[in-house]
Amino acid sequence: MSYLEELNNAQREAVVNTDGPTMIVAGPGSGKTRVLTYRIAHLLNQGADPFSILALTFTNKASEAMRERIEKIAGTNARNLYMGTFHSVFARILRVEAQKIGYPSNFTIYDTDDSRSLIKTIIKEQGLDDKIYKPNQIQWRISAVKNALITPQQYAEDSELITEDRNQRRPATANLYKIYCERCFKSGAMDFDDLLLNTHLILEKFPEVLYKYQHKFKYVLIDEFQDTNYLQYAIVKKIADVFQNITVVGDDAQSIYAFRGATIDNILNFEKDFPDLKVYKLEQNYRSTQNIVKAANELIHRNKNQLKKEIWTENGKGELIKIVRTPSDNEEGRWVADSITELKMREHFRNSGFAILYRTNAQSRAFEEALRRHNIPYKIYGGMSFYQRKEIKDLLAYLKLTVNFYDEEALKRIINYPARGIGQSTLDKIIITATNENKRIWDVLEEIHYFDVPTRTKNAIEEFVLMIKSFAAQSLKMNAYDLASHIGKTTKLISELYNDKTVEGVSRFENVQELLNSIKEFVEDDEVQQPDITEEGEVLNNDKSLGTFLQTVTLLTGDEKDTANQDTVKLMTVHAAKGLEFPVVYVVGMEENLFPGQQSLYSMEDLEEERRLFYVAITRAEKRLFLTYANTRYKFGQLNYCDPSRFLQEIPENVITHHGEMKRAKIHERTNTLLSGLSRAPLTKAPAAPSSPSASGEPFVADDASGLQAGMEVMHEKFGEGKVVSIEGVGANKIAAIHFNGYGIKKIMLKFAKLKILSGGM
């Protein structure tokens, strides 16, 4: 067992004691992934059946990496592990079991966009105002209650939830939730939460199914346990109940998904639910320099909510952490690109040794531009994923509809794309008919000859139905790749893109080709995997069917290509960087209101989560760490002044060095210049109007540029004294805004010299 010799004592203990409930608490850089992979490999080497091992991760990236590493040690057996993200593993199980609760095994998976679109539709159908019932917020709420295992019925009877909704002036939320669930069910569709929820439901309702999986999975292992939510834990707890061979690996200090329901309670409950558990602590850090480890420790100790832990390292002190101030976001980008160039020359780092980490995806732009100008190859993770692009979703929608006629979202997307004369009003009528007769949209389409519709439209619809049915018939004879190409041709989808010679058009065309390629790969991949078989004897999950492909693809977030091996600088959010490490790390945008984000400044819990996030960010670095911030930053195309992040002050002085000091006075000078320039700037299109601020909150209309002065008076009147902390410049449509800093942030806006209070602060 040569691989065991690569481990230190604590790691080895955690690898070889494979039985019984186990918790491995592993600090950043402590070889957590290695321990987990070796533990699984060890199980296999000791003769465990790979099909009896369930290993759950959070990202596809993590599970791919782990499978590869296990394969190196334990051979091709690793391919048969039941391993993947929670969502993909449960989707696989549901493919076998979903029929028990009335879903087809070919159920569609709705991604976030599909589900939001459905919610939007429902809100409109119910005649509700989408300014009050904001689809995003409703979606968030539905997701939250699903993960708390609250059914629509329970929601409607829960006085606390009802009161909350009433206070938010959204009393119909419970009803929306109910309708949303019904519509998903009717469409044969599950959203991301449903994959968990329905798995849980089936295990609870059907003891024989529970029995089956309890005995199938003799070993259960969970990575990043601190990020599991209540529902996920409830499921694995059930499954592991018989053999009790459950291993969780995690670090409460790296819990950064509370916003989506992850809870520390799972760690505490775990100790309660499995009282005789063994705990292994991995605290030695092999990744970072002493300076970085020290900064991380001091920082995280400021959090009250934490299990006491201290990471340490035998590595050298290393370079000091460099804090960098730049005048603007663009110069921040330029500085980082310069720095990368210099380090590559002087110290021979590879491109792939660098990572630029930011808080929000929107920040990537400046770095992209600078890197491109410096001819440094880079790769951006996250942002708009490949599978969210319009052209991809369009083709996928055809495929989805072919597999599942009832998929409402897919249907709505492509019934008139490319245009075939079935417009919005026709579709509206059909949907109303379907709702009234309690049918599905597809049923109405199929029976369109019974309804009163203009002949032209009728023909168009009949032709459409016929086309989709013919695709479905062909799907039985063709493989997924041939079918997809056939569909692309028949629908003119591909030729439409091919004829578009704009830059975007060409890239869309290429994207579709890439999708076809990936389907081809999927079809030709002859990796053997033991199939799942239903009680009815149906063979599932080893086929190359379109249905399997579609379910897999929806759960894929980004490009799972082997980009890790390419020699490129990596750009990503801090969230996406979890589990990764780089010799040189730039954590950028270290500004108050950005990192920590402004929503987190008013709650202790949220601020602590931001701090854990920052902890994750800096512990990605092996040798060099740069923390940069800009004095000014564009937001919605408008200039803002920024303060350095409080987190910068939480790093001990003796491990940092500064670069690019800018005098405070100078900043104020610039602020004032802007201010005076603004008040002199003539604002066009000023409507004639009364000139006194109204107390009712009605927009106050000023007649000219003096509106700015008037605006400040309104501010004082409404909010009391405050100082101007930033000004957003006069943009394309003459917007000016003042940020006030009294208790919180107050903001007003001058628009066509019309004054409006946009947000009242906290």
Next chain:
DNA sequence: GTGGGATCGGTTTTT
């Protein structure tokens, strides 16, 4: 039913 121009509103983070 379609396409163009004006207007409004919005930024966490992921499966």
Next chain:
DNA sequence: CCGATCCCAC
């Protein structure tokens, strides 16, 4: 600044 949406002319 950028995309979604609304409104209007064909």
